[in-house]
Amino acid sequence: MHLLRVQVPDFRGLKNIDITFEKDFIPKIFPLGSQNGGGKSTLLQLIFVLLHCSVDDDKKQFLQNLLQGFKVADGEEKRVLALIDIWDREKIVKLEFYCRKHSLLGDIFLEDIQPENLIPLCNYSSAKQSSNNQEQNTELLLCGFNLLKNNEAKLFLDKLSRKIFLAAPSTQVFLFLPLDFRKLLFSNSSKEDKNYYAILESTRSKLNGLFTYDFLAVKLLIKSFKDARDRDFREAIKTGNYGNSYQALINDLNRLLGNKRINLNEDFSGVNFQLYNNGEAIELYPEDLSHGELKRLSIYIWLKSRNIKDAIVLMDEVEIAFHPDWQYQIISDLKEWTPSNQYILATHSYALCEALTPAHVKEIEPKLIKSESNITNES
Numbered sequence: 001m002h003l004l005r006v007q008v009p010d011f012r013g014l015k016n017i018d019i020t021f022e023k024d025f026i027p028k029i030f031p032l033g034s035q036n037g038g039g040k041s042t043l044l045q046l047i048f049v050l051l052h053c054s055v056d057d058d059k060k061q062f063l064q065n066l067l068q069g070f071k072v073a074d075g076e077e078k079r080v081l082a083l084i085d086i087w088d089r090e091k092i093v094k095l096e097f098y099c100r101k102h103s104l105l106g107d108i109f110l111e112d113i114q115p116e117n118l119i120p121l122c123n124y125s126s127a128k129q130s131s132n133n134q135e136q137n138t139e140l141l142l143c144g145f146n147l148l149k150n151n152e153a154k155l156f157l158d159k160l161s162r163k164i165f166l167a168a169p170s171t172q173v174f175l176f177l178p179l180d181f182r183k184l185l186f187s188n189s190s191k192e193d194k195n196y197y198a199i200l201e202s203t204r205s206k207l208n209g210l211f212t213y214d215f216l217a218v219k220l221l222i223k224s225f226k227d228a229r230d231r232d233f234r235e236a237i238k239t240g241n242y243g244n245s246y247q248a249l250i251n252d253l254n255r256l257l258g259n260k261r262i263n264l265n266e267d268f269s270g271v272n273f274q275l276y277n278n279g280e281a282i283e284l285y286p287e288d289l290s291h292g293e294l295k296r297l298s299i300y301i302w303l304k305s306r307n308i309k310d311a312i313v314l315m316d317e318v319e320i321a322f323h324p325d326w327q328y329q330i331i332s333d334l335k336e337w338t339p340s341n342q343y344i345l346a347t348h349s350y351a352l353c354e355a356l357t358p359a360h361v362k363e364i365e366p367k368l369i370k371s372e373s374n375i376t377n378e379s
Contacts, residue, residue: 001163002028002342003312004092006047007083011070012175013039014046019362021344023087027335028342031353035366040346041172043364044314048166049176050082050097051312052209054121054143055157062176062207063141064124072101072139081141086160093156096144097121119143119153161209165308167299168316170200170212177203211302213295213320220298221271224249224305225264252304256297260284291321296333303338310340319349331355 008017017039021030032040049066053059072079078100086093123138145153168174173182181199204210228245235243253262261274261281273284299318302308319327328351334343345352353361 001160001310001312002087002089003047003084003344004087005083005085006043008043008046009080011046011081012042013037014042014364017043017364019364021342021362022359025360027331027339027356029331029334029356029360030342030344031349031356031361032344032346032364033348033353033361033367034364035348038364038366040364041168041316042175044166044168044316044344044346045175046082047084048164048209048314050084050095051157051164052161052166052207053176054119055154055161059206060122063122065178066176067099067124067139067141068179070099070124070139072099088156091147093148094146097141098144099139099141101139117144117146117148117150117153119145119150119157163311164314165209165211165306165311166314166316167211167213167302167318169320170197172212172316174200174203176207213298213318218270220301220305221262222264222268224301226268227305249304253297253300256300257293260289260293262297292323292326295321296326296330300333300337303341308338308341311342313338313341313343314346315343316346317348318345319347319352324349324351327351328355 002023003021004023005020006017007019008014010016019032032043034040046066049062053062067081070079070081078098081097081099084095084097086095119142121141121143123140143153143157145156148156175182177199181196200212204212225246228249231245232243235241235245250262254260257273259276261276263272263274265272273289275282275284275288303313318330322330327349330352332355334341347353
């Protein structure tokens, strides 16, 4: 799957967005640059929720949360939310997500909206109820498409939903959470049901395409070790010889850590680290590893443990906690770790952008990178 183009006419702070991501560019890594307030995070979240949640009834709530306040004006037939072009290596599928006013009786559509090139996704933003408290006005989110019939389109969206991922800082404001939950960022409540980060943790269990840059993804690390161990055991049953998946994982992680080594606790309760210096192994404590080291390790293990391949991976502010050298290096890392993925990296980092050609770098206002003409005029 490859995201070819995204157009957003008017959603929150995004105005007249039209960005293309060329399918023939190598590597398939596109920085998305702007200064603070440009709407990079909003754009990534919009793409992710539309493509990840549209066909799963259990995830429709996140669409509804995202669209809260997105109104179709009186007298308008519809309001376009986003146009997204996807290349599936055989054809270009054009998806049009738009909203229109509609009437419901409970959860039943009062009109039959089932033409061959249109799928109703969800209703949202209910208006004032009528006097009988049954019929109500609401907006509907729909998806139109080309080249596919309804059943084919649903299968396509289902496949696409498993090929779209979002990684972001856990301190990000996620627009697909209910507004009341987002307000908890300004609350100091310690109650679990009134704590933003506890709610975010619960949300991550429902959105399997979402990953947040935690301090260290210990659960993912342990799961990866267990999965590698199980693969080796199955290989032993099949051939009589244990496989090398577990050792290969250890080798990969240690290569990332340089002169440090990672080890799994014997009871699989956690991990520990050691520093090897002149043949001596020195135990390391959490404070002995930098935030950047742990973050780089977490990103690697997330991609590998989820077996993320041939996917569209949206990453917000991946450069946080990285020295400029590592901001530049993360491009090479992603190419090496999972070269079949397309990456769109919302960033403020000049160093990260400089690791690719200028044509790879996409910008939205206010722009991150000055044009050559501006640089010439100022010099």
